Amino acid sequence: xxxxxxxxxxxxxxxxxxxxxxxxxxxxxxxxxxxxxxxxxxxxxxxxxxxxxxxxxxxxxxxxxxxxxxxxxxxxxxxxxxxxxxxxxxxxxxxxxxxxxxxxxxxxxxxxxxxxxxxxxxxxxxxxxxxxxxxxxxxxxxxxxxxxxxxxxxxxxxxxxxxxxxxxxxxxxxxxxxxxxxxxxxxxxxxxxxxxxxxxxxxxxxxxxxxxxxxxxxxxxxxxxxxxxxxxxxxxxxxxxxxxxxxxxxxxxxxxxxxxxxxxxxxxxxxxxxxxxxxxxxxxxxxxxxxxxxxxxxxxxxxxxxxxxxxxxxxxxxxxxxxxxxxxxxxxxxxxxxxx
Amino acid sequence: xxxxxxxxxxxxxxxxxxxxxxxxxxxxxxxxxxxxxxxxxxxxxxxxxxxxxxxxxxxxxxxxxxxxxxxxxxxxxxxxxxxxxxxxxxxxxxxxxxxxxxxxxxxxxxxxxxxxxxxxxxxxxxxxxxxxxxxxxxxxxxxxxxxxxxxxxxxxxxxxxxxxxxxxxxxxxxxxxxxxxxxxxxxxxxxxxxxxxxxxxxxxxxxxxxxxxxxxxxxxxxxxxxxxxxxxxxxxxxxxxxxxxxxxxxxxxxxxxxxxxxxxxxxxxxxxxxxxxxxxxxxxxxxxxxxxxxxxxxxxxxxxxxxxxxxxxxxxxxxxxxxxxxxxxxxxxxxxxxxx
DNA sequence: TTGTACGCGTTATCAA
DNA sequence: TTGATAACGCGTACAA
Numbered sequence: 001x002x003x004x005x006x007x008x009x010x011x012x013x014x015x016x017x018x019x020x021x022x023x024x025x026x027x028x029x030x031x032x033x034x035x036x037x038x039x040x041x042x043x044x045x046x047x048x049x050x051x052x053x054x055x056x057x058x059x060x061x062x063x064x065x066x067x068x069x070x071x072x073x074x075x076x077x078x079x080x081x082x083x084x085x086x087x088x089x090x091x092x093x094x095x096x097x098x099x100x101x102x103x104x105x106x107x108x109x110x111x112x113x114x115x116x117x118x119x120x121x122x123x124x125x126x127x128x129x130x131x132x133x134x135x136x137x138x139x140x141x142x143x144x145x146x147x148x149x150x151x152x153x154x155x156x157x158x159x160x161x162x163x164x165x166x167x168x169x170x171x172x173x174x175x176x177x178x179x180x181x182x183x184x185x186x187x188x189x190x191x192x193x194x195x196x197x198x199x200x201x202x203x204x205x206x207x208x209x210x211x212x213x214x215x216x217x218x219x220x221x222x223x224x225x226x227x228x229x230x231x232x233x234x235x236x237x238x239x240x241x242x243x244x245x246x247x248x249x250x251x252x253x254x255x256x257x258x259x260x261x262x263x264x265x266x267x268x269x270x271x272x273x274x275x276x277x278x279x280x281x282x283x284x285x286x287x288x289x290x291x292x293x294x295x296x297x298x299x300x301x302x303x304x305x306x307x308x309x310x311x312x313x314x315x316x317x318x319x320x321x322x323x324x325x326x327x328x329x330x331x332x333x334x335x336x337x338x339x340x
Numbered sequence: 341x342x343x344x345x346x347x348x349x350x351x352x353x354x355x356x357x358x359x360x361x362x363x364x365x366x367x368x369x370x371x372x373x374x375x376x377x378x379x380x381x382x383x384x385x386x387x388x389x390x391x392x393x394x395x396x397x398x399x400x401x402x403x404x405x406x407x408x409x410x411x412x413x414x415x416x417x418x419x420x421x422x423x424x425x426x427x428x429x430x431x432x433x434x435x436x437x438x439x440x441x442x443x444x445x446x447x448x449x450x451x452x453x454x455x456x457x458x459x460x461x462x463x464x465x466x467x468x469x470x471x472x473x474x475x476x477x478x479x480x481x482x483x484x485x486x487x488x489x490x491x492x493x494x495x496x497x498x499x500x501x502x503x504x505x506x507x508x509x510x511x512x513x514x515x516x517x518x519x520x521x522x523x524x525x526x527x528x529x530x531x532x533x534x535x536x537x538x539x540x541x542x543x544x545x546x547x548x549x550x551x552x553x554x555x556x557x558x559x560x561x562x563x564x565x566x567x568x569x570x571x572x573x574x575x576x577x578x579x580x581x582x583x584x585x586x587x588x589x590x591x592x593x594x595x596x597x598x599x600x601x602x603x604x605x606x607x608x609x610x611x612x613x614x615x616x617x618x619x620x621x622x623x624x625x626x627x628x629x630x631x632x633x634x635x636x637x638x639x640x641x642x643x644x645x646x647x648x649x650x651x652x653x654x655x656x657x658x659x660x661x662x663x664x665x666x667x668x669x670x671x672x673x674x675x676x677x678x679x680x
Numbered sequence: 681t682t683g684t685a686c687g688c689g690t691t692a693t694c695a696a
Numbered sequence: 697t698t699g700a701t702a703a704c705g706c707g708t709a710c711a712a
Contacts, residue, residue, distance in 0.1 A: 004458075004482075004689095006688095006689055006690090007689070007690070007691095008689075008690095016698080016699090017698070017699045017700075018689085018690080018691095018699095019690095019691080019692095019698075019699060019700080020697085020698055020699075022689095022690070022691065023691095023697095023698090026691090030697060030698085031697070031698085032697060032698085035697080035698090047478070047482055049452070049455045049456050049482075050456050050689090050690085051397075051456065051458060051688095051689050051690070052453075052456045052457045052458065053393055053396045053397050053402065053457070053458050053688090053689080053690095054397055054688075054689035054690040054691090054704090055689080055690060055691080056393045056690095056704095057393050057394055057397055057688090057689080057690075057703095057704045057705070057706095058689090058690055058691055058692085058703075058704045059690090059691080059704090060704080062393065064436070064457075072418060072421060072422040072425065073422060075415075075418075075623070077418075078412060078415075078417075078418035078421075081412060081418075081437070082412040082413060082439075085412065085437065085438075085439045089438075089439065089446075094436050094438070094453065094457065095436065095437050095438075096404070096434050096435065096436050096437075097421070097425065097435050097436075097437045098425075098429075098434070098435075099422075099425045099429065106429075112389070113392075113434065115389045116389050116390050116391065116392045117392045117393070117404075117434065118344075118391060118392065118393050138387070142344075142387055142389075283415070283623055283624055284623060284624070284627055287624055287627035287628060288627060344705095346704095346705060346706085347705070347706070348705075348706095356682080356683090357682065357683050357684080358683095358705085358706080358707095359682075359683060359684080359706095359707080360681085360682055360683075362705095362706070362707065363681095363682090363707095366707090370681060370682085371681070371682085372681060372682085375681080375682090390705090390706085391704090391705050391706070393704090393705080393706095394688090394704075394705035394706045394707090395705080395706060395707080396688095397687095397688050397689065397690090397704090397705080397706080398687080398688050398705085398706055398707055398708085399688090399706090399707080400688080
């Protein structure tokens with residue numbers, strides 16, 4: 001923060017008070033037109049830039065929101081950020097981007113610093129290692145507007161924007177079932193986080209309603225990353241052949257890709273030996289050698305709605321807390337063996 | 341910015357002065373141990389969060405840097421942001437992300453607000469519609485540390501982190517030439533922006549050194565996006581058949597993808613009828629139906645080095661201004677017809 | 681060890 | 697229309 005021209009300096013140059021200069025620059029009505037012109041000219045020639053830090057100190061408003069993202073590498077999130085950015089841009093807010101790398105400690109640190117920076121609100125997608133809800137409760141109770149997106153913690157008094165995870169997961173699973181598969185495994189996220197739990201429940205419900213057995217050994221925690229998917233799939237492949245699943249419902253696309261690697265390394269092919277469906281529909285999904293059947297998640301829309309909800313929570317006198325669900329779409333490609 | 345607990349309030353509760361509380365919280369040595377404990381406990385129970393806005397006003401330091409990105413949708417940039425974030429995280433800075441959508445006016449607005457927010461420095465990748473260097477000059481002369489990345493404006497007194505664009509482009513072009521192609525077109529970025537100009541020059545030099553003619557009609561401005569590549573390629577395809585190029589060097593991968601669409605729609609195939617090389621090596625490049633030969637640009641590294649350079653510019657007493665070039669790699673796939 | 685005074689750049693308020 | 701004063705929350709410099 002290099003030393004900058006201040007209102008006072010402009011005032012001295014002009015033989016005015018800082019207050020008048022302030023008024024002129026902020027287009028207040030009660031300034032003589034000539035005075036205003038003199039001030040504006042001088043301000044320009046001196047290279048004046050208003051100091052928002054000082055403004056924020058008195059106004060208690062920073063026009064900045066914090067965004068907490070668990071994994072920048074997951075292609076879903078940059079799209080979300082694009083949606084957020086579009087909204088903040090048009091509403092004159094700015095966005096501080098933080099990244100928890102799926103570590104709750106890092107996430108807590110980020111949130112605390114965002115609070116210290118007095119952002120006007122925070123958009124959070126919680127990390128997969130989240131376990132301490134009381135932290136969120138404190139944050140929310142402190143009065144700072146919070147909106148969760150994608151990975152939500154509900155019933156904490158904060159709004160939430162996500163897709164209809166459970167239904168979507170159920171739909172994907174039903175799709176697999178309807179094509180005759182019976183031995184269906186699930187690579188799941190941590191069940192503490194909304195998307196992990198809901199997608200698991202969708203999978204489970206689909207199986208139960210179809211009268212298929214839900215076997216514990218077919219439900220393996222994979223986390224949300226490729227590596228986790230790879231490892232989890234290896235566990236499934238290590239099962240005796242007759243106990244091995246014939247289809248896999250993955251919690252998201254990266255996990256599905258990891259699983260696909262494991263399946264191939266095992267000498268099996270997709271979808272002939274094992275069918276697989278994902279959840280996200282990221283860039284790679286339609287391009288990989290066996291295009292992935294998956295749930296299309298409108299990332300941009302999630303970001304946009306999340307940002308809109310946060311900003312209305314910030315600005316409205318009596319903000320409504322709500323869970324917003326955004327519709328997904330089942331995209332049928334080849335990996336489920338139901339098509340082409 | 342909800343109303344928050346202040347040092348003064350804690351002090352009143354405890355019958356101390358705000359100063360003592362401040363010292364206790366900031367771990368200064370000259371505080372009685374018992375007092376410190378009382379303060380810390382009270383601060384915690386009252387939910388105190390330090391106010392960085394007030395701190396920044398005094399210290400003239402925000403521990404925040406601004407990042408200006410031309411196009412979030414281009415997969416290169418989220419990777420860059422990941423690199424930046426890694427550095428800011430480990431150095432205790434934060435990152436305000438702005439997006440110019442390739443519009444210079446929007447970029448100027450973003451930079452001005454970042455200055456008003458008193459960020460400690462700005463990382464800029466300029467938009468393709470940039471035409472007014474005097475704006476950058478003013479910004480840099482105002483004393484705020486600036487580092488350009490990827491799309492650089494040189495000789496303005498700011499450091500720059502980019503890949504060796506000219507050499508890389510030359511290398512890619514030479515590769516095409518070495519496989520017998522002679523009619524080689526270039527889909528170029530705006531020549532005002534460093535990468536546009538340098539990649540063009542690399543292309544041109546390669547042709548000249550090989551004794552091939554550089555024909556104006558084979559050099560078409562495409563911008564940096566898919567759509568631009570599509571349109572530019574259509575112009576080339578509209579040429580009389582014998583004047584039509586047999587190979588295309590695209591300024592980046594998105595443009596190459598756009599061009600590929602145009603070529604296919606024209607009923608031609610790649611690489612048989614027209615060969616093409618890109619520049620970026622983004623996620624999709626190896627996955628598309630005809631994998632793209634391209635220059636691998638280490639995006640994460642660019643972000644990391646850019647952030648490091650910016651932060652050292654901020655913190656060093658006598659910062660060195662330099663152009664940092666990061667090495668690329670030619671990745672040979674199928675689209676150039678030279679392989680597999 | 682603790683406290684007081686002052687300033688950071690700005691604006692709200694009241695007075696001239 | 698303009699100006700003086702105080703306040704926002706904190707830390708430096710000095711005094712007690």
